[in-house]
Amino acid sequence: MNPTTTWYLVLAAVLFGLGAIGLMVRRNPLVMFMCIELMLNAVNLSFVAFARSFADIDGQTAVFFVMVVAAAEVVVGLGIIISIMRRRPQATVDDLAELKG
Numbered sequence: 001m002n003p004t005t006t007w008y009l010v011l012a013a014v015l016f017g018l019g020a021i022g023l024m025v026r027r028n029p030l031v032m033f034m035c036i037e038l039m040l041n042a043v044n045l046s047f048v049a050f051a052r053s054f055a056d057i058d059g060q061t062a063v064f065f066v067m068v069v070a071a072a073e074v075v076v077g078l079g080i081i082i083s084i085m086r087r088r089p090q091a092t093v094d095d096l097a098e099l100k101g
Contacts, residue, residue, distance in 0.1 A: 008049035015042035027092040029081045040070050 019039035023032055044063045051059025084091055 005049050005053040009046055012042045012046040012049065015039075015045065027094065029091065029093055030085065032093060033077060033081060037070065037074070040066060 016039050019035040019037075019042060022035035022038070026032055026035070044066055047059040047063045047066070049059075051057060051063075088095065
């Protein structure tokens with residue numbers, strides 16, 4: 001019994017929902033960052049599922065660009081978050097809003 005496209009889309013919806021709930025509930029910047037990455041990977045899974053379903057490479061091309069953007073986000077965002085968390089280990093997102101000039 002092979003998994004169908006629906007299985008992949010349901011899994012992507014569950015992953016995206018978990019990421020969205022984690023983003024809304026948690027106040028730790030690192031956890032929020034991981035939730036955003038989880039949501040991006042859920043979208044990638046749905047792109048690949050649709051690309052496989054329609055036998056078209058456009059979805060996989062979109063996944064490539066999303067992964068490039070996610071990698072750039074990780075490099076810049078994680079560096080900033082880690083440097084802030086080293087100075088203030090108990091920093092929350094509300095505290096980070098004070099960094100605005």
